[in-house]
Amino acid sequence: MQEKHRILKCDVLVIGSGGAGSFAAIAADDQGADVLIVDRGVLGKSGATVTAGHTCCSAQGPDDSPDLHFFDTVQGGYFVNNQKLVEVYTSEAPERIRELDAFGANFFRKEDGEFWLISPPGGHSRKRSVFYGYQTGPAFMRGFMAEIKRRDIRWQDNTIVTSLLTDGSRAIGATALDVQSGEFLVLEAKAVVLATGGYGQLWAPKTTTPVEAAGDVLAMAFDAGAELVDMEFVQFLPMQIGPKVKHLNPTIANFPGWREEIRKAARMVNSEGQEILYQYDRRGLYTTRDVRAMAIYNEVRHGKRVYLDLTQVPMEIIEEEFEESWPGSYLPLLRKENYSLTETPMEISVGAHYCMGGIRIDEHCRTSVPGLFAAGEVTGGVDGANRLGGNAITEIIVFGKRAGDSAAQYADTAAEARADAQAVGSEKATVLGLLEKSGDVSPISAKSKLQQIVWDDVCVLRTEQGLKRALVAIEELRGKTLAHLGLTSQTKAYNLEWIQAILLPRQLDVAEAVARAALARTESRGSQRRADYPEQDNENWVKNIILRKENGGMMLETHPAVITKLDPSEAISWKP
């Protein structure tokens, strides 16, 4: 018989402890709920929030308003954002930022005591970003951790969730594995909040996302009956890969402001010295970042290297630009590390940065499964086809709070959760059984294969042929690996092979969801670029693609985008 396992009970189970999860936990605690936070990494140091550099937007300035922020966000998302969600986001963002500041984030202020606001990267019509040097993410997490500690909220980290538990009609918790001890856990909850981030690791190592963004939780939610939306929209950014400079964030390749003197003298070239942007856009470096990403991708996938060459730009101008656009920024760091941007060209590549798609929610962060809520990058809908820089970090706290509020209210009247012993037993047998697998396929190399498939054919530039090839390859990988996994070590202590064996089937499902949605959208819009459908098709595609599990398969349907205030036909005439 199976050995006994530990059961942890709570009112609200929050899975993920980055910005969204932390705010959800604090909000639910505020409502008097008994909260348990679970995270697969180390509490306070896990997830994408901590990686944030500068930008964190909200309409705070005297010349700004939530309406302006709304229009910028919907325009930037190419009109397929869920406008109800964008309204919530832009109107609640200023207050959430002030709350987080008070928790202990301590954003930079001007001499008059007001927030010091800087310009976020392209697409925002106002200065609306608070910041804490180039360490805004760590400041965020310091604020959250101080508040979580103050409230003495319970947590259990180093713990991956392996499945969501339902009682047939609602979510009642999850099964989990403590990856340090190998202990199997059952988490019983009256309501569950998913705040586990995106699926950017599918493109690893070409990604700026943290290792926790494996995407498996999206497949888990899908399996439990939640819908996925906008899965095809994945944002890629130019990222710095060389020279290796300590503590330099790879997003520096999205150079601050790109003021004219810099853009005139800077060039993006391949290893053969050829300029690579003009063939796509006569504006060269003035082009949008999706075009830059595509140009870089096309070189890199053909084995060439790409450089951002600033050697013809006077250093004073770069320094001026940094001081003005990114105060407290990388300059001291670059000087300390003895790296001059104007002496050695910066080698760049392209990396998955943010997933606009995810679990479908309404404005109360409800999924289609009662008792199951979601917030942050794990959800889809706020950003449409493209996210503006500086929106992610604020979005996750706006919806994190809403998810925590909703979950606590739901839990207040929900019946006690009791996990079904049979479901738990079968999941436990599966998880522990993986440890004994002795086939000839390493789960870690199988994951690398999946990442290669996705990089080759479900990446920056997509085609019907490539996407179909990817779907076949994913199916093949599923068939060839899942039954033949083998681990070289049977230890229960931080066994990365075991962890990957648990994640792998879910990651295959998520990759399939992205490929299916990308194949169905026969147009190019924002981050979805189809070589075979290069035009944006407003006639047919101001729509969202929704995926739902039906009869064991992936059912795909399209819904018109949710429009409340800004109709796409107004886009051309509207100016902030």
Add this chain to the structure above:
Amino acid sequence: METVTIKIRRHDPTVGEAPTLQEYTVPYQEGMRILDALLYIAEGIDPSLAYRYSCKIGNCKVCLMKANGKTVYSCQERLEPGMVLEPLTQFEEVRDLVCDLHKRAEV
């Protein structure tokens, strides 16, 4: 192809065996970090190696370890030939290079 040989302290406290220093040889690239070598080892040579990382940009601090006795971020520190990698000593060990960052080691 240029290669680098490093040594990593291997120990599983759940098994009653003494720690060992295991040698690994990995392809070397200019500017390579310690974490690049660990990823290479786990994917290509020895998937049983336990190590921890998250953000890869030096923000999260969970990849801290000792390289030649000095405390470093493995995602930021350059790999050097002959390097000896060990877990932090101030925290309880979990396995290989991984510690429980919430539990101070008993002295």
